[in-house]
Amino acid sequence: MANNEETRGLKSLFDWFANRRKSGSTTPERQEREIADGLWHKCPKCGVLTYTKDLRANQMVCMDCGHHNRVDSDERIRQLIDNNTWRPMDEHLRPTDPLGFRDRKAYCDRLREYQEKVGLIDAVKTGLGQINGLPIALGVMDFRFMGGSMGSVVGEKLTRLIEEATQRRYPVVIICTSGGARMQEGMLSLMQMAKISAALERHREAKLLYIPILTNPTTGGVTASFAMLGDLILAEPKATIGFAGRRVIEQTLREKLPDDFQTAEDLLKHGFVDDIVPRTQLKQTLAQLIDLHQPPAPATNPSMAFLEKTMTLSSTAAE
Numbered sequence: 001m002a003n004n005e006e007t008r009g010l011k012s013l014f015d016w017f018a019n020r021r022k023s024g025s026t027t028p029e030r031q032e033r034e035i036a037d038g039l040w041h042k043c044p045k046c047g048v049l050t051y052t053k054d055l056r057a058n059q060m061v062c063m064d065c066g067h068h069n070r071v072d073s074d075e076r077i078r079q080l081i082d083n084n085t086w087r088p089m090d091e092h093l094r095p096t097d098p099l100g101f102r103d104r105k106a107y108c109d110r111l112r113e114y115q116e117k118v119g120l121i122d123a124v125k126t127g128l129g130q131i132n133g134l135p136i137a138l139g140v141m142d143f144r145f146m147g148g149s150m151g152s153v154v155g156e157k158l159t160r161l162i163e164e165a166t167q168r169r170y171p172v173v174i175i176c177t178s179g180g181a182r183m184q185e186g187m188l189s190l191m192q193m194a195k196i197s198a199a200l201e202r203h204r205e206a207k208l209l210y211i212p213i214l215t216n217p218t219t220g221g222v223t224a225s226f227a228m229l230g231d232l233i234l235a236e237p238k239a240t241i242g243f244a245g246r247r248v249i250e251q252t253l254r255e256k257l258p259d260d261f262q263t264a265e266d267l268l269k270h271g272f273v274d275d276i277v278p279r280t281q282l283k284q285t286l287a288q289l290i291d292l293h294q295p296p297a298p299a300t301n302p303s304m305a306f307l308e309k310t311m312t313l314s315s316t317a318a319e
Helices: 002-024 028-036 052-057 073-080 107-118 152-168 187-205 246-253 264-269 279-292 302-318
Strands: 040-042 049-051 124-131 134-141 172-178 210-218
Touching: 040 052, 049 052, 073 124, 073 134, 073 172, 073 279, 124 152, 124 279, 134 152, 134 279, 152 172, 152 187, 187 210, 210 279
Parallel strands: 134 172, 172 210
Antiparallel strands: 040 049, 124 134
16 A cells, blocks of 8 residues: 555656646747847757857857857957957948949949948958957958958958058957958959058068968958968868869869868868967967067167266266
């Protein structure tokens, strides 16, 4: 009799826990709603749900599989630049439609649509700031604005940033993410490759440091110019980096390319990038590299200093 009562008691307890779990479980509809509201984030690689606040604290890197989610320019600046040190540059520059270009819609309408949707004037933010107390000139491309494509405004803002850094003797860091040159501006967009490269050459002649960070994706004219001109070239894990698209190359060569083709890991293996740095370690790595490459203070010659001091004392005694 006692055994039967114990069995019924245990069954009731299990039923209570089962009902409690069932009532507190998240339905697929509720789960989708919470994801849509931004409370949770579903990793596109492993499918794990992560509380968005925790994911942001880990710099938008999946804590389960290490997937680097794409982040916007504002988030990049928050991740890298010390608090209250960011000073934006050339925010007034606006793109125009010099060719009167039209595909499925007019280029001027497309620009207006992206500006309203993304909240940016164009695909890059530039400015001066500090990383762990070290001064830096930083450019951050934003893939949300027309795929981070490089038009006249992007080229002009990056060129002005580099020239300002050369004048101030600051290192330059550019976060690259782009589909390439902006076709709606034709030859004018391609001219930006040469303009930025020329500014970087003057920066190099001044013996100053330039580090591009290649993120997912970095392709086209950006890869063919300033993304590959760094003194040290860093990349994020699994980033797609290349010039022409994989499908175009396969059709041209008529052969199957390796699965890791145009990945950061493949480029590191072949010497096209210097290191792959996880996003969570990027700020500290940049700070160390910038600190190591700080221009040394002018050396003082002890004998000359002694001679100058002696001459000064002699002049004083004579007076």
